[in-house]
Amino acid sequence: MTAETNTKYDLFGKLKAKPGKGDELIAILMENAQTDSPMPGCLQYLIGKDPDNEELILISEVWETKEDHANSLKLESVRAAIARAMPLLDGMPEKGIVWEVVGGLGLAS
Template sequence: MNKYGLHGKLQATAGKGAYLAQILLEASKLVSTAIGCRLYLVSQDSSNPDAVWVTEVWDSKEDHDNSLQVPGVRELISQAMPLLAGRPEKGQELEVLGGTGLEVELAHIS
């Protein structure tokens, strides 16, 4: 069975990339409890510290959409929005065909 994937970049205002990444890492903890969440990976661009990438894998698009109802997720979204340097670009929607995974847990960004 194929999975639903998303991959996208969020550009923070100057100097706010680490704070945005922290908020997204908190979001990853919340959505890890959501039905169908297989991966929620937060990465910082090595050439642009204010660019934060999010890669997600879900059992279905419906599971992803339902994750917005997880308690606390909308609050984190409202904290992140003022940090963005503009409207978020639409991420790439992917049909995940397979591969291997590694469980990743990041405690914090220093």
């Protein structure tokens, strides 16, 4: 039986780090993905990179609702992480892909 899910709010985004700053940016993002203080409604926050470009950081997020995601941007921890990350970026972040997961497997329930 496939794991049907009610529609989620999902983001797939890319961040371009300044030369040599990819790993530092990943480290900051990873702090947001702490299992011991998860962001309410955040079902998934995967961080990775383009195998051919160490400075191209990719983030796949699955949220219960759009509001949960919006609320996370008000959290002090998230605001602090964004403030630390911004100087490491090579230009403004592109708008990510917004999509709606309807089902599948592998989401930690």
